[in-house]
Amino acid sequence: MSTYKALFFDVDDTLLDFCAAENNALQLLCKDQQLAFTQETETSYKTINQQLWRAFEEGKLSRDEVINTRFSLFFKEWDQEVDGILMERTYRSYLEQGHQLIDGAMELLTQLQHKYEIYIVTNGVSRTQDIRLRSSGLHPLVKQIFVSEDTGFQKPMKEFFDYVFDRIPNLVPSEGLIIGDSLNADIRGGQKAGLDTCWYNPNRVVNQTEVKPTYEIQSLQQLYPILEK
Numbered sequence: 001m002s003t004y005k006a007l008f009f010d011v012d013d014t015l016l017d018f019c020a021a022e023n024n025a026l027q028l029l030c031k032d033q034q035l036a037f038t039q040e041t042e043t044s045y046k047t048i049n050q051q052l053w054r055a056f057e058e059g060k061l062s063r064d065e066v067i068n069t070r071f072s073l074f075f076k077e078w079d080q081e082v083d084g085i086l087m088e089r090t091y092r093s094y095l096e097q098g099h100q101l102i103d104g105a106m107e108l109l110t111q112l113q114h115k116y117e118i119y120i121v122t123n124g125v126s127r128t129q130d131i132r133l134r135s136s137g138l139h140p141l142v143k144q145i146f147v148s149e150d151t152g153f154q155k156p157m158k159e160f161f162d163y164v165f166d167r168i169p170n171l172v173p174s175e176g177l178i179i180g181d182s183l184n185a186d187i188r189g190g191q192k193a194g195l196d197t198c199w200y201n202p203n204r205v206v207n208q209t210e211v212k213p214t215y216e217i218q219s220l221q222q223l224y225p226i227l228e229k
């Protein structure tokens, strides 16, 4: 048996299918604005959004700057002037409805909750993440949820993990494993905090970074043998 006492799970695209939730919300928003939802519009939004969140992870933008400007920037690409803040509010109400599980997530947490302390570590908006975790049915299976908005810091910042460990007495980082899909936020962040790391990489993306995870998996089911080692 592995010596881990605690497992730290990322949420988006690790336990919950954020891509599906995001696509659905974006589609509804485009419909509201009478903008055709195509591969092009989808890609345009994702590019803008990823650039902004990346700047957030690097500490260059605040969370509010990200979420309140992404839709004004996106619709501007399609010659529409919109109120970014109002649009974000509508988008969020659509996003909160999205709680599609990643294959195997429910079974995984159901089985592991008896053997490990399970924590959630997620960058995002507290209310949205809370609603999605509750409606997905995962909420009762986790011991505590840490959302960047509440901590004042975000993964991969060391301060985010300091906040987490300050609130988990009797646990040292070497007793924990973080599981997430982001090499930067989850794996690099986890390493900085002294955790072992497991990169969930279902699309078999080639790792061209200097960040080397302890483990790499393509499906959540592949976590079982790692924990049984």
Ligand SMILES: [Mg+2]
Pocket: 010, 011, 012, 013, 014, 180, 181, 182
């Ligand atoms: Mg993620």
